Amino acid sequence: MASFMASVARIGSLILKELLTIIKEPASRVILFGPALMQALLFGYGATYDLRQVPYAVLDQSRSAASIELLARLDGTGVFVREATLNSPAQIAGQVDAGRALLVISIPADFEARLAAKQNAPLQVILDGRNSSTAGIAASYVGAIVAGYNSALRDRVSGGAAQGITIERRAWYNPNLESRWNLMPALIAALSMLQTLLLSALSVAREREQGTFDQLLVTPLTPMQLLIGKALPAIVVGLLQSTIIFLIIRFWFQVPMNGSVGLLYLGLLTFNIAVVGVGLSISALSTSMQEAMLYTFLLIMPLMLLSGLLTPVRNMPEVLQVATYINPLRFGMSIVRGVYLEGAGLAEVGLEFIPLLLLAAVTLPLAAWLFRNRMS
Amino acid sequence: MNRSGFTRRFIALLRKEVRQMLRDRSTMAVGLLLPAAMILLFGYGLSFDVKNAPVAVVMEDNSPMAREVVEGLRGSAYLSPAWSASMVDAEARMRAGEIDAIVRIPADFSRRLVVGDARIQLVLNGANTTTAQAVEGYVSGAIGTWAQRRADRSGNQRAATTTGSVEVVQRMWFNETGNSTWYLVPGLIVLVLTLIGAFLTSLLIAREWERGTLESLFVTPVRPVELVLAKLTPYLAIGAIDLVLCLLAARFLFEVPIRGSLPVICLTSMLYLAVSLLLGMFISGITRNQFQASQIALVASFMPALMLSGFVFDLRNVPLVIQWISQLLPATHFMGLIKTLFLAGNDWPTILSSSTILAVYAVVLIWATRRTLRKTLD
Numbered sequence: 201m202a203s204f205m206a207s208v209a210r211i212g213s214l215i216l217k218e219l220l221t222i223i224k225e226p227a228s229r230v231i232l233f234g235p236a237l238m239q240a241l242l243f244g245y246g247a248t249y250d251l252r253q254v255p256y257a258v259l260d261q262s263r264s265a266a267s268i269e270l271l272a273r274l275d276g277t278g279v280f281v282r283e284a285t286l287n288s289p290a291q292i293a294g295q296v297d298a299g300r301a302l303l304v305i306s307i308p309a310d311f312e313a314r315l316a317a318k319q320n321a322p323l324q325v326i327l328d329g330r331n332s333s334t335a336g337i338a339a340s341y342v343g344a345i346v347a348g349y350n351s352a353l354r355d356r357v358s359g360g361a362a363q364g365i366t367i368e369r370r371a372w373y374n375p376n377l378e379s380r381w382n383l384m385p386a387l388i389a390a391l392s393m394l395q396t397l398l399l400s401a402l403s404v405a406r407e408r409e410q411g412t413f414d415q416l417l418v419t420p421l422t423p424m425q426l427l428i429g430k431a432l433p434a435i436v437v438g439l440l441q442s443t444i445i446f447l448i449i450r451f452w453f454q455v456p457m458n459g460s461v462g463l464l465y466l467g468l469l470t471f472n473i474a475v476v477g478v479g480l481s482i483s484a485l486s487t488s489m490q491e492a493m494l495y496t497f498l499l500i501m502p503l504m505l506l507s508g509l510l511t512p513v514r515n516m517p518e519v520l521q522v523a524t525y526i527n528p529l530r531f532g533m534s535i536v537r538g539v540y541l542e543g544a545g546l547a548e549v550g551l552e553f554i555p556l557l558l559l560a561a562v563t564l565p566l567a568a569w570l571f572r573n574r575m576s
Numbered sequence: 577m578n579r580s581g582f583t584r585r586f587i588a589l590l591r592k593e594v595r596q597m598l599r600d601r602s603t604m605a606v607g608l609l610l611p612a613a614m615i616l617l618f619g620y621g622l623s624f625d626v627k628n629a630p631v632a633v634v635m636e637d638n639s640p641m642a643r644e645v646v647e648g649l650r651g652s653a654y655l656s657p658a659w660s661a662s663m664v665d666a667e668a669r670m671r672a673g674e675i676d677a678i679v680r681i682p683a684d685f686s687r688r689l690v691v692g693d694a695r696i697q698l699v700l701n702g703a704n705t706t707t708a709q710a711v712e713g714y715v716s717g718a719i720g721t722w723a724q725r726r727a728d729r730s731g732n733q734r735a736a737t738t739t740g741s742v743e744v745v746q747r748m749w750f751n752e753t754g755n756s757t758w759y760l761v762p763g764l765i766v767l768v769l770t771l772i773g774a775f776l777t778s779l780l781i782a783r784e785w786e787r788g789t790l791e792s793l794f795v796t797p798v799r800p801v802e803l804v805l806a807k808l809t810p811y812l813a814i815g816a817i818d819l820v821l822c823l824l825a826a827r828f829l830f831e832v833p834i835r836g837s838l839p840v841i842c843l844t845s846m847l848y849l850a851v852s853l854l855l856g857m858f859i860s861g862i863t864r865n866q867f868q869a870s871q872i873a874l875v876a877s878f879m880p881a882l883m884l885s886g887f888v889f890d891l892r893n894v895p896l897v898i899q900w901i902s903q904l905l906p907a908t909h910f911m912g913l914i915k916t917l918f919l920a921g922n923d924w925p926t927i928l929s930s931s932t933i934l935a936v937y938a939v940v941l942i943w944a945t946r947r948t949l950r951k952t953l954d
Contacts, residue, residue: 231868231871231872235871235875238875239875239879242880242883242884242898242901243883243884245894245895245897245898246883246884246894246898246901246902247883247884247889248889248893248894249706251890251892252893253892253893270742296749297916297920297926298923298925298926299912302892320743321742321743322742322743322745323742323743323744324745324747325744325745325747326748326749327746327747327748327749328749328750329750329751329752329758329759329919330750330751330759330915330916330919331759331886331915332624332754332756333706333756333759333890334893335751336710336713336754337709339744340709340712340713342744342746343713343744346742347720349742350742353742366694366695366696367695367697367715367716367719368695368696368697369698369700370697370698370699371699371701371702372670372699372701372703373702373703374702374703377700377702378705379705379706381705382703382705394879395871398870398871398874406867489866489867490602490783490866491601491602493775493779493866493870494602494603494605494606494775495605497610497771497775497870497874498605498606498609498610500874501610501767502613502614504882505617506617506618506621510622510888511622511623511706511756512706512707514707515624515626516620516621516622516623517620517621520617520620520621538703541703542703544671548671548672
């Protein structure tokens with residue numbers, strides 16, 4: 201019992217020392233929380249796939265009642281903003297090339313005549329494919345408006361009834377399909393990972409570089425106690441950052457939280473332990489701060505991009521999907537998203553904890569072993 | 577005399593920087609290995625293109641008409657429909673994340689279709705909005721096609737009631753197949769060049785401050801500008817190698833067309849590379865601390881380049897304030913330029929305005945970095 205108390209006291213003083221190193225410098229204090237706050241706000245507004253404004257140009261060679269009605273439907277949506285009204289096909293390229301118009305609608309001269317003759321009338325839509333997903337969304341908007349126009353035409357002829365099929369859409373978890381709802385919970389895990397990883401990666405490397413690590417090794421601290429003392433402060437900082445981002449998302453952006461806060465934090469804790477394990481292993485492997493930082497950067501890019509943050513994991517080739525199984529962010533993010541957005545319980549996200557726990561079980565002992573067995 | 581002194585000192589410093597860079601394994605790893613790995617991983621790994629999205633079909637109406645509708649879904653390369661016995665079963669699978677959407681044909685479908693008031697329920701998994709939107713588009717497209725064909729068929733019998741309809745003929749310029757790889761790969765070049773700049777050079781000056789070697793440089797006749805240029809040059813060379821790797825991968829591996837002129841692409845990329853390296857050095861010179869320098873580089877340069885430059889998130893969609901902020905980032909200007917150069921071709925107004933902005937950044941950053949290196953001790 202006494203030895204247990206002694207070890208707790210030792211770990212406690214190590215943790216105190218670690219926290220002091222982190223917060224003693226004003227610049228470091230700002231760096232720990234400022235960026236998380238700023239990025240959560242910036243990306244909350246900036247990271248969106250929702251297309252609310254479609255600047256477009258129109259070339260109406262028909263100038264008929266039919267074409268005017270169709271264009272009025274476009275303008276009436278509030279989404280389509282007419283940037284230019286063109287007079288000749290030669291002007292189309294200029295509008296699209298310069299990026300002034302996301303799409304150009306070209307109505308042929310015989311538009312109304314063909315409709316009157318009960319033929320199909322082509323409506324040409326030219327899209328700027330430099331961002332193909334935006335272009336795709338804009339195209340689907342045009343499609344929906346034209347479909348509405350067509351059904352109005354048919355109604356007029358058949359006298360109202362005889363409409364075909366209505367598709368009733370309902371979206372779970374995110375009724376208006378707002379991309380912010382989908383992206384922001386992921387940031388709770390992603391943004392805090394950046395600094396937790398760097399912080400833990402630097403903690404041992406800094407002491408190695410300054411020569412103080414050898415002093416720590418000759419103290420009565422066992423590698424396990426050393427590990428706990430190094431890991432806990434980084435985990436605490438990570439959780440605090442997650443909390444800041446969580447509060448911004450919940451109360452500033454007002455994304456509704458469907459799951460339990462307890463489970464969310466359990467997930468974040470597990471995720472942070474795994475990340476800190478990776479960070480400390482890097483730290484124990486590198487001989488200087490610079491090396492530790494560069495190896496961290498080496499990891500951050502793939503971890504971020506192959507996590508499902510920006511594009512779904514399911515769209516990746518099989519080989520890469522398998523590779524994401526060692527990515528803590530993939531699982532951390534899917535737990536946070538699941539709990540936050542889908543209101544998932546332990547039954548639904550329980551499996552996602554396993555890879556994180558495995559990763560922690562491998563990396564933490566590895567780091568502890570490396571503390572003693574890797575000397576520069 | 578002055579000029580020859582400059583060259584002599586510059587060459588001496590350059591030699592020191594090159595040796596230091598080559599000796600450092602981790603720098604070489606980040607400089608050469610990471611870009612190669614990145615372009616491969618992300619070129620293959622990042623994709624918005626929905627293919628074979630799993631969709632559960634719940635048939636509460638088993639009439640031939642309803643089956644025909646569902647057959648329409650099968651024909652689509654984007655959807656992979658699978659039967660589900662009941663709505664409860666389908667909902668469970670959606671909750672488990674196995675499927676992206678549920679298409680439900682209610683029991684009264686064919687009865688109401690005769691009256692012209694049939695309904696189909698489409699339940700989407702909103703946890704992934706991009707996929708959800710794409711799936712919605714494909715499902716309504718497939719059903720719309722079926723309805724159109726049906727109307728045409730019945731139209732033959734009742735010609736009097738039919739009418740012509742407007743047909744959308746869609747052409748996607750610059751990216752005819754709407755393939756997301758084509759717009760992501762040019763953006764990856766921006767990320768690679770940002771990464772080298774931000775990560776490698778942000779440590780350069782801070783390291784010398786921390787080790788105290790910068791103070792020993794002060795007692796030599798070296799001028800700050802010479803120091804900046806000598807530190808910049810070896811990393812420009814590394815960046816040039818990375819650029820060649822990226823261009824080769826883009827062209828031959830991912831088969832992205834390069835429609836603009838290659839010399840223009842190379843020149844503007846080198847210009848952006850210089851800006852990005854200088855930004856890293858500036859951060860380094862301000863903080864004089866490796867940890868802070870790397871943190872700021874990450875937060876001020878790499879993360880915004882990833883999230884706010886128009887790499888995946890279209891800047892047209894963001895609020896005005898964020899648009900202004902993004903216009904402050906050099907990455908945004910280069911992102912627009914390189915996508916245009918790859919996919920659209922030489923659009924001289926864009927080339928000139930973006931290059932001018934980047935050149936201004938380069939000059940300002942050289943001036944600012946030089947100031948952080950003034951020979952003062954604190």
